[in-house]
Amino acid sequence: MADKTAQYGWDASTGISLYDKIRQDMKTSMINKDTQVRDTMRLIMGAFPEITVPITLESGKKSTRAKTPEEITDEDIQNIIRKFVKSEKTVLEIKKETSSNYLTLLESYLPKMATTQEIEAWIKSNVDFSAIKSPMQAMGTVMKHFGKLADGNQVKAILQGMTVKK
Template sequence: MSSDSNDYGWDESRGISLLAKLRSDLKQAMREHDDDRRNTIRQVISEFPKLTVPITLESGKKSTRLKKDEEITDDDILGVIAGLVKSEKTTLELQKKTSSPYLEILNSYLPQPAGADEIRAWIAANIDFASFKTPMQAMGPIMKHFGKKADGNLVKKILAGQSD
């Protein structure tokens, strides 16, 4: 029924900005009366006013203004979605649940996280532990490379294993 370009979710290889994909998915969800998806995407978009740019007013005062659509980057939106995922996981933990349709939909827009094997392989190829006093000091370059794709706690565990 739907082609690849109309599938919900996003990844960088699609060649479309995350903002454009969210907007097209919202229209599709409304047409298909998919309330869970529609409400989730609206929740993400409702967080955009938190995305601001620092400015200096003529009086010299520091302030911020909202980012215009063309200024909103995929990383900005991924940060918003990651924040919503974190708060939903906390809520589900309190309810003794493991997942919800809302969480599943949010996760479909996040890049797939780097696995432990991928992180270990990159560390082996790129990190010289002799140049660090402790393995934990390699955390910075590793997180800089993987960005939001790597879970900091997983990287810490891998590095802790290096010091054995």
């Protein structure tokens, strides 16, 4: 299974939108009769109607409508995939497992997360601890820089580790 899923996944540097890549991988998985990948792509594509844009009706009432394929951004799709990843991690936690093929496949469509070393290096070079009372006050600054590429719990653990070192 691991070698089969190697052909799937997405990277922003490929020059293809995430929307198009998911549609392309859906076709490939159907041709290859790879049901797990096919079902995962269907799950992601099935959530596309949840991607909405606010509108105001003629009556003045606020509403929403589903985005057209041209309006869907990579970030919209990544948010959907992140919801599925979070859900799968919860299921795995209950099962007392650490990973699954489904989780690995989903994560292959997301940008690579920042490593602990990358976060620590950025904190050491960009955060002035003498100006703040507690290293935890730097949490907002660090999360603003890394955004969704860093897990909040991971950043918190790193900052708490720096508190111990002082």
